[in-house]
Amino acid sequence: MFMRNIKITKDYFSLVKFKNKYLITFIIVDLINVLVSLLVPFFASLIVEKLTNELYYMSLFLVIMLGLTYLVNKVGSYCTNWCYANFFKETYVDVHNTLVNSIYNYDEEYSKKISAGKIINSSNTDIINIAEIPSFIIELFIEFIRLFVIYFVFFKQSILVVLYVVIIDIIYYNFAKKCNDKNTYYLKKQIHYADKITGILQQILIGLKDIKSFGLGDKLNNKLDGYRKKWKESYFLKRKYYFTRKTILSLIIDFGKIVLYIILIFFLMKNKLQISIFLLLISYYDKARESINDIMGFDVSIREESVSLYRINEIINYKNNSLKLNGTVNNDDINGLVEFNNVSFEYNGIPALNNISFVAKPNQITAIVGQTGAGKTTIFNLLLRLYKVNNGKILIDKLNIYEYSKDVYYSNISIVNQKTFIFDMSIRANLSLIDSNKKRQIDACKRVGIHDFIMSLPNGYNTILKEDAYNISGGQKQLLSLARALLTTSEIILLDEVTSFLDPNTTNKIINLLDDLKTDHTLIIITHNKELMKAADNLIVLKNGKIECMGNHKDLIKNSEIYKDLIH
Numbered sequence: 001m002f003m004r005n006i007k008i009t010k011d012y013f014s015l016v017k018f019k020n021k022y023l024i025t026f027i028i029v030d031l032i033n034v035l036v037s038l039l040v041p042f043f044a045s046l047i048v049e050k051l052t053n054e055l056y057y058m059s060l061f062l063v064i065m066l067g068l069t070y071l072v073n074k075v076g077s078y079c080t081n082w083c084y085a086n087f088f089k090e091t092y093v094d095v096h097n098t099l100v101n102s103i104y105n106y107d108e109e110y111s112k113k114i115s116a117g118k119i120i121n122s123s124n125t126d127i128i129n130i131a132e133i134p135s136f137i138i139e140l141f142i143e144f145i146r147l148f149v150i151y152f153v154f155f156k157q158s159i160l161v162v163l164y165v166v167i168i169d170i171i172y173y174n175f176a177k178k179c180n181d182k183n184t185y186y187l188k189k190q191i192h193y194a195d196k197i198t199g200i201l202q203q204i205l206i207g208l209k210d211i212k213s214f215g216l217g218d219k220l221n222n223k224l225d226g227y228r229k230k231w232k233e234s235y236f237l238k239r240k241y242y243f244t245r246k247t248i249l250s251l252i253i254d255f256g257k258i259v260l261y262i263i264l265i266f267f268l269m270k271n272k273l274q275i276s277i278f279l280l281l282i283s284y285y286d287k288a289r290e291s292i293n294d295i296m297g298f299d300v301s302i303r304e305e306s307v308s309l310y311r312i313n314e315i316i317n318y319k320n321n322s323l324k325l326n327g328t329v330n331n332d333d334i335n336g337l338v339e340f341n342n343v344s345f346e347y348n349g350i351p352a353l354n355n356i357s358f359v360a361k362p363n364q365i366t367a368i369v370g371q372t373g374a375g376k377t378t379i380f381n382l383l384l385r386l387y388k389v390n391n392g393k394i395l396i397d398k399l400n401i402y403e404y405s406k407d408v409y410y411s412n413i414s415i416v417n418q419k420t421f422i423f424d425m426s427i428r429a430n431l432s433l434i435d436s437n438k439k440r441q442i443d444a445c446k447r448v449g450i451h452d453f454i455m456s457l458p459n460g461y462n463t464i465l466k467e468d469a470y471n472i473s474g475g476q477k478q479l480l481s482l483a484r485a486l487l488t489t490s491e492i493i494l495l496d497e498v499t500s501f502l503d504p505n506t507t508n509k510i511i512n513l514l515d516d517l518k519t520d521h522t523l524i525i526i527t528h529n530k531e532l533m534k535a536a537d538n539l540i541v542l543k544n545g546k547i548e549c550m551g552n553h554k555d556l557i558k559n560s561e562i563y564k565d566l567i568h
Contacts, residue, residue: 004303005137005140005299005302008133008137008302008303008306008309009134009137011306011309011310011313012130012133012134012137012309013134015095015098015309015312015313015316016091016094016095016134017094020087020090020091022083022084022086022087022090023083023084023087023134025079025083026080026083026084026087026135026138027138029076029079029080029083030076030080030138030139030142031142031145032076033072033073033076033077033080034142034143034145034146035145035146035149036069036072036073036076037073037146038146038149038150038287039069040066040069040070040073041279041280041283041284041287042280043062043065043066043069044066044279044283045276045277045279045280045283046062046276047059047062047063047066048275048276048279049274049275049276050062052275052276084135087134088131091131092127092128092131095127095130095312096123096127098316099122099123099127099312099315099316100123102315102316102317102318103119103315106318107386110318113318114314114315114318115195115196115199116198116199116202117194117195117196117197117198117199117200117201117202118195118198118199118311118315119315120198120202121191121194121195121198122308122311122312122315125308126308126309126311126312127308127312129304129305129307129308130305130308130309130312131305132301132305133302133305133306133309136298136301136302136305137298137302139294139298140294140295140298140299140302143291143294143295143298144291144295146287146291147169147288147291147292147295150284150287150288150291151165151166151288153280153281153284154281154284157273157277157281158267160263161260161263161264161281164256164259164260164263165256165260165285165288168252168253168256169253169288169292171252172249172250172252172253172256172292173292173295173296175245175249175252176245176249176296177296177299179241179242179244179245179249179300180241180245180296180299180300180303182237182238182241183238183241183242183245183300183303183304184300184303184304184307186234186235186237186238186241187234187238187304187307188307189230189234190231190234190235190238191307191308191311193227193228193230193231193234194231196227197224197227197228197231200220200223200224200227204220242300245296245300250293253289253292253293256285257282257285257286257289260281260282260285261282264278264281264282265278327402327403327404327405327406327409328403328405329399329403329404329405329408330405330407330408331404331408332408332411332412334396334397334408334412334491334492335362335397335491336362336396336397336412336491336492336521336522337359337360337361337362337395337396337397337398337522338359338360338361338366338383338394338395338396338492338522338524339357339358339359339360339393339394339395339396339398340356340357340358340359340379340392340393340394341357341392341393341394341395342355342356342357342391342392342393343355343356343357343382343389343391343392343393343394344356344389344390344391344392345378345382345387345389345390346390347378347387351545352375352378352545353375353378353379353382353545354544354545354546355391355392355546356375356379356392356542356545356546356547357392357547358540358547358550360492360522360524360538361522361537361538362491362521362522363518363519363520363521363522364518364522364523364537364538365514365515365518365523365525365535365536365537365538366522366523366524366525366536366537366538366539366540367524367525367526367527367532367533367536367538367539367540368524368525368526368527368540368542369526369527369528369533369539369540369541369542369563369566370541370542370543370548370566371543371566373544374542374543374544374545375542375544375545376526376542377496377526378545380415380494380496380524380526382394383401383413383492383494383524384413384415384494385401385402385409388402396412396413396492411488411489411490412489412490412491412492413490413491413492413493413494414485414488414490414492414493414494415485415493415494415495415496416478416481416482416485416493416494416495416496416498417481417496418496418497418498418500420477420478420480420481422465422477422480422481423465424464424465424466425464425465426459426461426462426463426464426465427454427460427461427462427463427465427480428441428461428462430465430480430484431444431445431461431483431484431487433484434484434487434488435487435488438461440487441461441483441487442461444483444484444486444487445480445483447483447486447513447516447517448479448480448482448483448486448513449479449509449513450476450479450480450483453476473506474502474506475502475503475506475509475510478498478499478502478506478510479509479510479513481498482498482510482513482517486517490521491521491522492521492522492524493517493521493522493523493524494524494525494526495514495523495524495525495526495527496525496526497526497527497528498510498525498527499511499527499529499532500528500529507529507531507532508531510532511531511532511535514532514535515535518537530567533553533567534553536552536553537552538550538551538552539551539552539553539556539563541556541560541562541563541566543562548560548562548563549562549563
């Protein structure tokens with residue numbers, strides 16, 4: 001117990017700052033409060049003794065002292081709870097902030113190790129679950145102090161009695177510990193299946209339209225039923241070991257008290273014990289029982305909450321395969337000349353790009369085309385500095401991209417994805433995440449051609465976009481995403497299949513827009529769209545991670561069989 005709880009304590013305070021005035025005050029007041037509570041049976045036994053000897057005024061004085069003890073104890077309890085609530089309200093914010101910031105740095109492979117259900121549950125339930133870890137650890141330590149004081153009182157009266165009480169407590173402790181072990185084991189399984197259920201529910205919400213279209217509800221329910229069954233089995237077994245400890249095993253303490261009564265009555269019969277001491281020892285046996293129960297309760301609570309602690313740590317300490325570097329060059333005067341010089345890249349030992357070289361110039365549209373798996377997305381991932389090349393160099397304005405500082409680099413390169421994500425907030429708020437200047441927002445929306453549509457809405461820029469903007473069309477979402485990209489003031493804009501879900505009319509608008517945007521940007525696009533290929537100034541045709549040919553549409557349609565096959 002001790003070594004495990006010491007480790008949990010270290011791991012907790014590596015996540016949460018210990019030097020908090022509320023936590024320190026809580027420890028001091030709680031220790032004093034627990035020791036004060038031991039005066040209650042002491043005063044109660046003295047009152048009985050004084051009444052027996054007909055010392056009534058002394059009894060009244062002791063009653064007043066008992067009342068003051070109750071008052072101090074309750075005031076102390078209020079103070080400890082007040083201090084701890086103040087400690088945790090700050091802790092929750094700090095831990096949640098740390099967890100969310102760690103997620104921002106995840107690579108695209110995170111879901112292989114950490115499920116979305118786990119992340120969602122941890123960001124809410126687990127952070128709340130770890131609230132009491134320091135409280136339980138401190139209370140556990142204090143209960144051991146209280147137990148030591150109780151054993152000392154028994155020792156002062158009789159070595160035989162203290163040995164008996166200690167043996168009873170040890171027997172109970174050993175059996176209770178086994179129950180706690182099982183409790184924690186099944187708790188982990190219960191949480192694991194809860195993550196699975198949450199993950200599937202999240203996917204149901206995302207894919208609700210397809211689920212309805214293909215009638216997948218029953219099959220998904222069958223899958224959920226399997227996890228629900230395992231969850232309820234784990235829950236029941238966890239609870240079984242909990243209430244076994246609280247009920248059946250408590251009989252050890254109960255029968256121990258019966259035997260203690262017999263021993264103490266025997267001492268009374270031999271005139272080796274006063275009635276007041278008899279009452280004091282019986283009360284302290286009950287206090288010892290409370291302490292040992294609290295110790296086991298705190299132990300199982302610490303272990304249960306440590307499950308949440310290590311789940312949070314796993315999310316925060318996820319080993320990102322993405323590139324983690326931040327250069328020192330802060331030159332923000334970037335024109336946007338992009339060069340790949342003999343770049344090769346492997347992912348997990350599998351070749352993705354093989355010695356490719358090309359240039360994407362400012363004021364041009366450079367289109368990267370090829371079949372699925374040709375390496376197009378890998379080029380974007382490398383440009384976003386998610387990974388580091390194995391060989392060769394990627395340059396922007398003749399400088400290696402890894403030498404730029406993080407702030408400068410990401411203020412000069414942005415991406416519009418195939419399925420752009422719009423937050424559940426107003427149009428204004430979505431744009432303000434990038435730039436809160438209202439004039440620049442309007443200018444950007446006018447340039448991409450969505451301003452008039454926004455103004456036609458009843459609430460204009462204050463219109464709330466519900467659940468990833470389901471209340472506007474796919475084309476309008478893409479235009480809004482492009483406006484958002486313009487607000488970044490990036491010199492280089494990457495566009496990944498931005499017309500794949502759009503109708504021909506909207507696609508033509510996007511093509512005209514790109515033709516306008518290239519006048520002051522470097523545009524690099526991934527596309528399968530024939531019209532976009534025709535509009536590109538330069539086409540890079542990839543196959544199996546190699547460049548097969550480069551040029552504009554007219555030249556390639558004449559000279560490249562691979563390109564002709566691709567476009568047809």
